[in-house]
Structures are given as structure tokens and as C-alpha cells.
Amino acid sequence: MKPQSFWKKYTLKINQTLLFKAGYSEVLLKHSPNGWIVKANTFSQAAAEMTVEELNDLTDDQNVLHFYASDSNELFVVPALPDKAVVFRNNKNIKVSAGQSARLFFRIPLNMQFYFGQVKEENRITEVPLQRLSDTWFGEIDEGEPAYSIGSNYDKSISDVEANAWEAIASVEIINNTFGVLDIQRLILRVEEFNLYKKGDQILTSHVAIEFKGQEQAESVALSVRDDFHGEKPELIAKSRLSDTKKLLRRSFFFIKNIYQN
Amino acid sequence: MWPELEKYINPATIEKFIRIVFILVIGISSIHLITFMLRRSLRKQLSRQRMMLISRTIVYTGYTGLVLIVIKEFNYDLTALFGAAGVVGIVIGVASQTSIGNIISGLFLVGEKSFEIGDVVRIGDKSGTVYSIDLLSIKIKTFDNLLIRIPNQSVISSELTNVTRFPIRRLDFQIGVAYKEDLRKVKTVLETVARNNPLCLEEPEPYILFQTFGDSAINITFGVWFEKANYSAVKNSVFIEIKEAFDREGIEIPFPHVSLYAGEASKPFDINIRNTTN
Numbered sequence: 001m002k003p004q005s006f007w008k009k010y011t012l013k014i015n016q017t018l019l020f021k022a023g024y025s026e027v028l029l030k031h032s033p034n035g036w037i038v039k040a041n042t043f044s045q046a047a048a049e050m051t052v053e054e055l056n057d058l059t060d061d062q063n064v065l066h067f068y069a070s071d072s073n074e075l076f077v078v079p080a081l082p083d084k085a086v087v088f089r090n091n092k093n094i095k096v097s098a099g100q101s102a103r104l105f106f107r108i109p110l111n112m113q114f115y116f117g118q119v120k121e122e123n124r125i126t127e128v129p130l131q132r133l134s135d136t137w138f139g140e141i142d143e144g145e146p147a148y149s150i151g152s153n154y155d156k157s158i159s160d161v162e163a164n165a166w167e168a169i170a171s172v173e174i175i176n177n178t179f180g181v182l183d184i185q186r187l188i189l190r191v192e193e194f195n196l197y198k199k200g201d202q203i204l205t206s207h208v209a210i211e212f213k214g215q216e217q218a219e220s221v222a223l224s225v226r227d228d229f230h231g232e233k234p235e236l237i238a239k240s241r242l243s244d245t246k247k248l249l250r251r252s253f254f255f256i257k258n259i260y261q262n
Numbered sequence: 263m264w265p266e267l268e269k270y271i272n273p274a275t276i277e278k279f280i281r282i283v284f285i286l287v288i289g290i291s292s293i294h295l296i297t298f299m300l301r302r303s304l305r306k307q308l309s310r311q312r313m314m315l316i317s318r319t320i321v322y323t324g325y326t327g328l329v330l331i332v333i334k335e336f337n338y339d340l341t342a343l344f345g346a347a348g349v350v351g352i353v354i355g356v357a358s359q360t361s362i363g364n365i366i367s368g369l370f371l372v373g374e375k376s377f378e379i380g381d382v383v384r385i386g387d388k389s390g391t392v393y394s395i396d397l398l399s400i401k402i403k404t405f406d407n408l409l410i411r412i413p414n415q416s417v418i419s420s421e422l423t424n425v426t427r428f429p430i431r432r433l434d435f436q437i438g439v440a441y442k443e444d445l446r447k448v449k450t451v452l453e454t455v456a457r458n459n460p461l462c463l464e465e466p467e468p469y470i471l472f473q474t475f476g477d478s479a480i481n482i483t484f485g486v487w488f489e490k491a492n493y494s495a496v497k498n499s500v501f502i503e504i505k506e507a508f509d510r511e512g513i514e515i516p517f518p519h520v521s522l523y524a525g526e527a528s529k530p531f532d533i534n535i536r537n538t539t540n
Contacts, residue, residue: 134462134464136464136465137430137487141466
């Protein structure tokens with residue numbers, strides 16, 4: 001099933017059950033007379049493609065969620081980025097010389113959100129990650145922030161990116177605005193602030209431009225839409241989790257100063 | 263009887279009484295209002311501990327002032343009272359050395375900021391969540407919901423471990439593997455256990471150290487980092503996963519055992535177990 005026909009509005013009759021399968025997760029949803037019944041499962045292998053199929057029924061057991069809601073029969077399935085920042089761990093020695101910039105592309109697994117009636121916070125039935133990312137820590141061990149890890153994979157051009165249907169592609173431009181060489185060791189992307197756009201079969205995040213001003217200063221981070229990445233008229237399919245901010249001053253890089261104090 | 267009553271119940275005394283009641287009502291309301299307003303405005307800037315300290319200071323000072331004002335209304339000579347208070351103070355001070363020590367220790371504890379209300383601490387053999395930090399003692403709520411009162415002097419003179427001071431911690435597992443095992447394989451298996459557990463942080467990286475050649479096993483320390491809120495989940499899940507992984511890979515965790523030898527050149531004693539039936 002093509003991604004654009006997965007992320008959409010569904011109309012369910014009473015007692016109708018649908019199975020949504022994507023990534024490493026599946027969600028069974030039944031429209032009951034007084035709301036929704038939900039069951040989510042995860043697997044060790046990713047599904048080959050994203051599918052929606054109708055089932056006869058959903059077995060009501062202790063792992064099932066009963067969501068009492070209005071009698072709306074409309075179900076919205078919406079993609080979302082993870083609920084925490086993601087960290088890229090550079091194992092391949094990426095360096096940016098003074099005054100230069102580097103453009104990198106990352107694949108970020110999506111979450112699947114289900115809403116009834118309308119796409120708004122209070123109408124969210126459930127949210128399921130399509131791939132459980134590992135927890136990690138960005139920063140020093142006595143301060144810093146929790147995040148997910150997206151490993152060390154990246155691509156240098158959009159044409160090289162082989163994203164799964166359940167992954168979003170993030171375009172990140174790193175500008176070294178110092179007189180020294182920037183050695184990218186750990187890069188954090190605060191995806192809670194990114195929007196999601198649809199371009200054909202691909203799901204893209206906001207374009208991120210990070211201006212590095214030195215190890216002791218916070219970086220300037222700007223989110224935007226770019227023609228060369230999003231196309232001329234990108235379709236916004238999901239807004240950021242946090243308020244719509246265009247320009248931020250943030251710590252985006254972490255430099256490992258010494259051997260971990262084990 | 264009535265003329266004597268008139269001595270005490272007359273317009274002047276009634277007026278004084280009303281004035282004192284008025285002072286008390288206004289005074290008490292003001293103290294609590296100031297405390298409430300301060301709590302609301304400083305809630306986000308200050309920790310619970312500091313808020314409690316500030317509000318108690320205001321309340322105690324306020325009530326002390328209120329008492330002095332009321333005493334003045336009764337036309338008592340305050341200078342005589344202060345004079346007597348000096349002598350009384352010395353007597354009380356000598357009698358309550360321990361309490362004063364606790365109060366002063368408490369001030370030092372608050373100033374040091376080595377722990378706050380809500381932190382999990384370990385003092386000696388006692389562990390729990392800091393429930394309150396009071397004038398004379400701190401109170402800890404144990405994990406089985408008991409309340410322990412520890413005098414501030416004891417706290418300041420003891421070694422205190424703040425378990426939840428930092429946002430992440432490392433949990434160390436002491437594992438023994440049999441001498442026959444391939445240690446590189448053991449290391450790989452442990453790394454895989456940490457990598458596959460989503461609650462174990464990818465960074466800081468898991469810590470594996472081959473410690474000693476023990477009497478019965480090779481001792482290994484395996485440490486995983488996690489967010490402090492996930493202690494139980496991480497401990498239990500990693501414990502189970504280590505056991506399952508070792509069972510799957512055929513890695514033995516030996517029982518303590520001793521091999522008997524008669525001498526350097528001889529073989530071990532031959533031990534046979536006989537089933538005897540009576």
C-alpha cells in the first residue's frame with residue numbers, strides 16, 4: 001500500500017475492526033458503540049509494507065484499551081515524529097572546515113497516531129512507534145537530556161536515501177561559522193519541533209539549518225521549507241508537537257571531552 | 263462582686279480587647295497571605311525545600327512579632343522581658359544543646375544543597391525518599407512506606423549518598439562465568455543484551471570489565487546506564503536477559519566449588535555417589 005493511502009481518514013461502521021500494519025508494529029482498532037477498542041503489538045521483524053485490512057473481530061483481553069468517546073465514526077491515521085529528540089552518532093569522522101557547510105540526510109522512524117472525529121490532542125485514541133528506538137543520553141552525565149538514538153547512518157544526497165515507507169527523511173544543513181574545524185561527534189535533532197510534509201511517496205521533515213558558533217556557544221537552529229527538498233508546494237501532513245518556532249538558540253552538538261567516567 | 267467585675271469589664275478594657283482581637287485577626291491573616299503570595303510567585307524559581315524554609319521563617323517571625331505586639335497592648339514592660347529573656351536564654355541554651363546543634367546542622371544542610379525534598383538518599387543502612395527537611399531533623403519515607411526521623415546532627419556527621427542527584431545512573435551487575443568460557447564471546451553476548459534493551463542507554467556506553475580470576479569463576483562487572491526513573495525495570499529486565507542469553511549461548515555461571523587434589527602431580531580424587539537404600 002502506498003503511504004499516501006495509509007495516512008488518511010477512515011470511516012468505520014459500528015463493530016467494524018481494522019488492522020493497521022507498518023514498521024515493527026501493528027494496531028487493531030474496533031469501532032464499538034461507545035468508543036474504540038485498541039490493541040497494539042510489536043514484532044522483531046519489520047513488515048514488508050504498510051497495510052490496512054479488515055478483520056472479523058478484536059478479542060477483548062487484558063491487553064486491550066477501551067477508549068470511551070463520542071459516537072463519531074471517523075478515524076484519522078496521522079504520522080508523527082518521535083516524542084523526544086533524536087541523536088545522530090557519528091562514527092565516520094565527519095568534519096566541516098571553517099566557513100563551510102555540510103548537508104546531511106537522516107531517516108527517522110515515524111509514530112502512528114489515531115484520532116477520532118478530529119485531529120486534536122484530546123481526540124487521540126493512541127500513539128504507537130513504528131520502530132522502538134534505543135534510549136540514549138545527549139550531553140554530560142550530570143546534566144544533558146534524554147533522547148532516542150538513530151544510530152550512525154546518514155546520506156549525503158536525497159537521491160541516496162533509501163527510506164522505508166514508515167520513515168521520514170530529515171534534511172540537515174550544518175554551517176560552520178567559526179575559524180576552526182567542526183568535528184561532528186554527536187548531533188541532536190529536536191524532532192518535536194519539526195513539521196511533516198508529503199512529497200509523492202516520501203514523508204519529509206522541516207529542513208533544519210544549524211549554525212555552529214563555537215563549542216562554548218549555543219547553536220542557532222532555523223526550520224524552513226525548501227524548494228530543492230520539499231518541492232514547490234509541499235503538503236503539510238502533520239504539525240510539530242511543540243509550538244511552531246522558526247528560529248531557536250540551542251545546543252545541537254555534543255563533543256566528547258574525555259573518556260567516559262566509568 | 264459586680265464592682266470588681268466592673269474593674270475588668272469597662273469600656274477601656276473592652277476597647278483594648280477588641281483592638282487585640284483586631285490585631286490578631288489582621289496579623290494572622292497577613293502572615294498567611296504573605297506566605298501564600300510568596301509561594302505562588304516563587305514556586306517556579308525555588309525548590310520545595312527553599313520554599314518551605316522561607317515560608318517557615320515568615321510564619322515564625324510573624325507570629326513572634328504578633329506576640330510581642332499583643333504583649334505590648336497589655337502594657338507589659340518589654341525591656342524587663344528582654345532582660346529576663348537573656349537569662350532564660352542561657353538556661354535554655356545549656357539545656358538544649360542537642361536541639362540547637364540540630365538546628366544549626368539543619369541550616370548547614372540546607373545551605374550545602376546536597377539533597378532536596380523528593381531525592382532518594384541512603385544514610386547508613388537507611389534508604390528512602392526525603393519527605394521533609396525540618397528544624398531539628400529530616401524525615402525519610404522508606405520504600406515500604408515507613409517514616410524515619412533522623413536528627414540533623416546525625417545527617418551532617420554521616421556519609422550520605424544521594425541516589426537521584428543526577429538524571430542518569432549506572433547499574434552494575436557482578437557476574438561470574440566458568441573458566442572454560444570464551445571471554446570474547448561472553449563480552450559480545452553482554453554487549454548484545456545491553457544493545458537490545460531499549461531502556462539501557464546507548465550512550466554512555468555499557469561498561470564491561472573483567473575483574474578477577476576468582477576461586478570458582480572469572481568475575482565480570484557489567485554496567486548499564488539508564489534514566490534514574492527506570493531502576494526497577496532496567497534491573498529486572500537486564501537480569502532476565504543476561505540469564506536467557508547465557509542459557510542460549512551455553513555460557514555457564516558456576517556455583518561456588520572446590521576441587522580436591524592430594525598433591526601437585528596426582529589426579530583429583532575420584533568421587534562416586536552411591537544410592538543406598540535402607
